[in-house]
Amino acid sequence: DGGITQSPKYLFRKEGQNVTLSCEQNLNHDAMYWYRQDPGQGLRLIYYSQIVNDFQKGDIAEGYSVSREKKESFPLTVTSAQKNPTAFYLCASSITRRNEQFFGPGTRLTVL
């Protein structure tokens, strides 16, 4: 089955620790994205990548970092510099940046 996988579904971390969220797609899509969603709110773009070895900041990139070494993978690191990291994180991909986006199931991060 083609799709986007995110792991883990739930993640707990202590304050001050960096944590990396996984996102893998086997759809052969060039573009990938990371969004953050807070309770009762819409999604906000953190980072996006149009192609391997290239990525751009979204609206709320501070305290986050990404890499795109392989077409299939776009991991997101939530660093200790992110002031309020507890949120629902969603990864998406699209054939190109102009096409509809397909979303993964999300990772719910709780920082204690």
Next chain:
Amino acid sequence: DAKTTQPNSMESNEEEPVHLPCNHSTISGTDYIHWYRQLPSQGPEYVIHGLTSNVNNRMASLAIAEDRKSSTLILHRATLRDAAVYYCILSGESGGSNYKLTFGKGTLLTVNP
């Protein structure tokens, strides 16, 4: 970024049509109108998109006003599985942001059995 305005919530009965409105009075000529929906604790799901003409697919229809300042997502026969938050989003070439989906709070659709 062009903004959209949607009602916070709407209710429908099962097997009846649902018309979800969206206003986008500041839309530019190259902006596409997208609709996504999100079930609780899941990622959003693409529903439909269009530019000027009305669009139909297996999930829904999109009716776009002639002046493009508003649009309506039509679910022809609502089912309980259609209960979700529906987002109306604009994306376009203006400012090179045609990749960008800016999600507002959307419309929470409740479907009554």
